[in-house]
Amino acid sequence: MERIIRTPRVWPGLLVLALAGLGLSCGSKTPVGPELAKxxxxxxxxxxxxxxxxxxxxxxxxxxxxxxxxxxxxxxxxxxxxxxxxxxxxxxxxxxxxxxxxxxxxxxxxxxxxxxxxxxxxxxxxxxxxxxxxxxxxxxxxxxxxxxxxxxxxxxxxxxxxxxxxxxxxxxxxxxxxxxxxxxxxxxxxxxxxxxNAAADNTYGTLDDLVGFISQVSPTPTGTFIGTFKLQLHSGSGQGVPISIKPDTSLSGVPDLKSLETGRVVEVMAKVDSVGNIVAENVEVEDRAVAEENRIAFFGTVLPTPVLDASGNVTQFKLYVRAMEPDKSLDVPLDSIVIVNISPATGFQVSPRPENLTPLQFGATSITVGQELLVHGQYTLTTGQPTVIDANSIYLRRQTVQGGLSSFIQVGSDGKSGAFWLSGCSTLLQSTPIMVMTTAVDTAFVNVFGLAGISPQATLFVRGFPFFVKDATVIRGTPVPAGTLVLFATQVRQAI
Known part of the structure; x- marks a missing residue:
């Protein structure tokens, strides 16, 4: 997203909309378009x-x-x-x-x-x-x-x-x-x-969910950056945003910046510096989309009821299609339901990886109704039948789960670490017990000071990776029953 001019290394007019909670800004050092006075x-x-x-x-x-x-x-x-x-x-x-x-x-x-x-x-x-x-x-x-x-x-x-x-x-x-x-x-x-306003470190917050596909890569060092790539947002309906890469930027999925390809779908965590550069902290590099070959990324929600094999592995599931990268809605309409096939060759991962604070791994036994997934694969159109996607890779995405406090499991002496049962608001999540785990270090509490301040009558918005635990286990000293959705919370927000 450019179309900007800068005056002494500052963007002359950047406009950014962030969805669903807060928003963030973006920036670059490359002026684009006509110079504007003042x-x-x-x-x-x-x-x-x-x-x-x-x-x-x-x-x-x-x-x-x-x-x-x-x-x-x-x-x-x-x-x-x-x-x-x-x-x-x-x-x-x-x-x-x-x-x-x-x-x-x-x-x-x-x-x-x-x-x-x-x-x-x-x-x-x-x-x-x-x-x-x-x-x-x-x-x-x-x-x-x-x-x-x-x-x-x-x-x-x-x-x-x-x-x-x-x-x-x-x-x-x-x-x-x-x-x-x-x-x-x-x-x-x-x-x-x-x-x-700028934070103490002279940045303007964190963009924790920039999603799109790469339209251009420039591995040429500039100043403190080792290169940039241009990220096409909003299924191609918006601008291309320049993302600056530091020497210590984590590139998950490729060994280095030179290995990036155009067409790759990426999820970026970044900060905006004082002059408007969007500086990547982590880049999750995923599959390469080839629209001409019907190989794209589908974002959506798992619907009832996944098909399991004898070992409890999900082999097929229905996905509500919320978005695609790039846009192929003329073939696969938004708000439609597609069938996702999983094979032994299908890869599994979470995104972004640095946000996974759990000892859990995402795999074919970890998929359940209500999760928000990103599915990379090739789709097949059949007249009168649901679109079928042969999944090459599936990513578990962070999501915000809305609900209310059901009961506390344990509360640590610091008042912030512990676990509680969450009663899900969504119909899709009401059939699965949801256990929320928190820590004093990794969980941010918004509008509430720790676990003890949570009101049983309040609406909660809990953010994190929802892992489905097929078999009973113990996590961080807490027994987890079989068939539980475990949510390691990076944020617990109480509605006001």
């Missing part, structure tokens, strides 16, 4: 809160403009313009409590007190076991397609520093319910926007 860098973020059985909540962002504080009728348009058009594919249910990039752009130096989004093509996908197939897709009806979001406080864009702005999208409040508590097609966008 431009400054701006980053924008978006977040959301999930509804229980909503599998996907998509709206394209087809326009973005900022209102000048000096004149309530004067806007600085980022896109669309005569030369720039984007319709960014955003799924607000996909990145709960994670950050990703929406857009980077040049914004004229000024003070702005509002941001106007243009939202199009709203769709809501809901898991509903009473229908066959068990997916209801609603064409959303927006109360407004151009919500004006106040910037609180206002932001003064300067060419001498990086300006970062975060949007938080509240999905649970935006979706409307009927008298029976069912999600309706009505959508009232609830969005807040807040400027983000």
């Amino acid at each position: 431009s400054g860098t701006v980053y924008t973020y978006i977040g959301d809160s999930p509804a229980c059985d909503v599998l996907s909540f998509r709206m394209n962002i087809s326009g973005l403009a900022f209102r000048r504080s000096s004149n309530s009728s004067s806007f600085a348009t980022v896109f669309p313009t005569q030369s720039i058009y984007y319709s960014l594919h955003m799924d607000y249910a996909a990145l709960r409590d994670y950050f990703t990039i929406m857009y980077l752009a040049a914004l004229q130096e000024d003070t702005y007190d509002g941001a106007q989004l243009t939202l199009t093509l709203p769709k809501i996908a809901i898991y509903d076991s009473s229908v066959d197939p068990p997916i209801r897709v609603l064409d959303g009806v927006l109360s407004t397609t151009t919500p004006l979001v106040p910037l609180q406080p206002s932001i003064t864009v300067s060419s001498t520093k990086l300006n970062v702005l975060r949007f938080d999208f509240d999905m649970s409040k935006s979706l409307q319910l009927d008298a029976q508590g069912q999600v309706t097609a009505d959508i009232i966008p609830v969005v807040t926007a807040t400027p983000v």
Whole structure:
């Protein structure tokens, strides 16, 4: 995502939307596009809160403009313009409590007190076991397609520093319910926007879930970086974002930067430095997508009921398709259900690997209903039949599980390490016991001080890798019954 100019090593206008929790910004050292007079860098973020059985909540962002504080009728348009058009594919249910990039752009130096989004093509996908197939897709009806979001406080864009702005999208409040508590097609966008200040280390937060495919690799050292690659986000609907690689960046899946290929699907954890570079901490390098050969990456949720062999290995399962990299939705529609075949040659991994704080390994016995997976493989189309994917590799992804405290298993003397049973909110997770494990070092508690502060009546959002444990075992001194979904929490957030 470029289309930016920089003034003394600063992006003149970067705009980034992050989905489902908080957002992050991005940057690069390579100026792209015409130089703007007195431009400054701006980053924008978006977040959301999930509804229980909503599998996907998509709206394209087809326009973005900022209102000048000096004149309530004067806007600085980022896109669309005569030369720039984007319709960014955003799924607000996909990145709960994670950050990703929406857009980077040049914004004229000024003070702005509002941001106007243009939202199009709203769709809501809901898991509903009473229908066959068990997916209801609603064409959303927006109360407004151009919500004006106040910037609180206002932001003064300067060419001498990086300006970062975060949007938080509240999905649970935006979706409307009927008298029976069912999600309706009505959508009232609830969005807040807040400027983000630099942290003590002069970075602007962590992008912990940048997902896309590589469109360009440059292994040429520049300054403190050993090279860069360009990451195409949002299934190809957005810009290409330059990712800077340090000597100590972890490249999981390849030996070095020179081994990267265009077309590879990657998941990136990165930080944004003071001049706007997106500096990778970890890059999970996955399979190479070849759209012409029907070999792509499918993101989705495991649906009932996986097929097992005599040893308890999953050999086939149904996957709800939330997204693809790259986009092949003309062949395989979004919100459809595909059949995934697993063979002895199928590889298994978690992503990102540094976030796996568990002694558990992901494999064919670890797949269960409700998990969010990334499946790489070649698909086959058959008229009148579900699409079949022969899986080459399957990645267990971090996810945020919504639910409530059922009971404590143990609480350590530090008040933060321990374990508890979580009652899952989603219908897909209600048939599987969920054990949450926490530590004082690895688990962040948000809106609550440790385990003892969790209210039994509160809604919790627990983030981590959900490992299905087929056989009874003991993990960190805690007995785990057979058939348990174990979630090592990197974050426990209590709703307020």
